[in-house]
Amino acid sequence: MLAEFDPVIQEHVRRITSEETLLHYLDPKIQNELIHLLASAIKSEITCGRAKDFFGIIQRIYTTFANSTKKWQILKDNITGLTLKSVSATRWESCVESVKVIRFQCADIREALLQVSDVDNDVKTSSEAKGLANNELREYEFIVAIVIWYEVLYAINLVSKHLQAKDMLIDVAIEKVQGLISFFKGYRETGFLQALEAAKGIALELDISTTFRKKREIKRKRQFDENPDDTNVATQSAEESFRINYFIPIVDQAISSLTRRFERYQHYQKNFGFLFTADSLR
Known part of the structure; x- marks a missing residue:
């Protein structure tokens, strides 16, 4: 029914x-x-499953800027016309907008993260900003x-x-x-x-x-009833x-x-x- x-x-x-x-x-x-x-x-x-890791990174980027007005100003000084938003579970529009700003101003977001890592006195926040800039965004x-x-x-x-x-x-x-x-x-x-x-x-x-990045190959032992060519499949x-x-x-x-x-x-x-x-x- x-x-x-x-x-x-x-x-x-x-x-x-x-x-x-x-x-x-x-x-x-x-x-x-x-x-x-x-x-x-x-x-x-x-937006379940595979999206969790992706949106987790987006949320980390947002949080880096959002926890102080000084860092938020650094973000605003580097991007134009768009606003980075929290990835809300209830507000679908926020997901779209957050991805949009990184999609179209990725280099500017990265520069803002590097600036935060240079000026922030909190070691944890500085390390997080630098890590996002030099790892995920590269x-x-x-x-x-x-x-x-x-x-x-x-x-x-x-x-x-x-x-x-x-x-x-x-x-x-x-x-x-x-x-x-x-x-x-x-x-x-x-x-x-x-x-x-x-x-x-x-x-x-x-x-x-x-x-x-090439993933590490896991070599499989050839079984006794297999021909050598059976395991020689193009990677x-x-x-x-x-x-x-x-x-x-x-x-x-x-x-x-x-x-x-x-x-x-x-x-x-x-x-x-x-x-x-x-x-x-x-």
């Missing part, structure tokens, strides 16, 4: 069965609540991850804003989600190369290498490993989450055939 999957639908069905309401259709307010839950569910699923894999996450978050946030419009109708919302699924399917095929190109530009500004490049083990899972999670919600909301339309839709209100 649909009510089992969605708290808003569950409450609406409860009110109908207990005769607290005679309205068996989903009014615009309920539709908006459904749409809001759709956006929230998608975002929470995509690691090519992290730069590529910044580009990837920004594209993912930006695409979702753009649709999320449409979904939260007061006059958004559920059939239009489903259309928006379907478009987002199509975007991610295309991004899965071409997005990694696009991310590499963008990351190379950032790496050039930072004067760092544009090669992925997967570090770049391809990053694409397969980092990029693809993130995009696939986005597609999977969106597809489940898309199918669920199609069920809502089917079972609540008297929903407000663009056609029914004409």
Whole structure:
């Protein structure tokens, strides 16, 4: 039953069965609540797992500047037009904005961190700022991850804003989600190369290498029934490993989450055939 999957639908069905309401259709307010839950569910699923380490670094950068007005001023003096925000679990926009400022002003953020490390009297804070500047922000894999996450978050946030419009109708919302699924399917095929190109530009500004670190190979002992050629398989490049083990899972999670919600909301339309839709209100 649909009510089992969605708290808003569950409450609406409860009110109908207990005769607290005679309205068996989903009014615009309920539709908006459904749409809001759709956006929230998608975002929470995509930003779990692999995202924790990434957003942990973003939060560390923010915290370095945020714990004093002096350090925050150093940040403001180095970046223009954008604001670094805390990675809030409840405010999705803050995640997008925090990644955006590092995506487009990475060299400036690094310079600000180095300045903090030079002037801060607290040894721990100074060491943290210097470590972030010279390690994470000089690691090519992290730069590529910044580009990837920004594209993912930006695409979702753009649709999320449409979904939260007061006059958004559920059939239009489903259309928006379907478009987002199509975007991610295309991004899965071409997005990694696009991310590499963008990351190379950032790496050039930072004067760092544009090669992925080669992971240590774990040699496997050949079994007695294997031919020598069986173990002589071409080693997967570090770049391809990053694409397969980092990029693809993130995009696939986005597609999977969106597809489940898309199918669920199609069920809502089917079972609540008297929903407000663009056609029914004409």
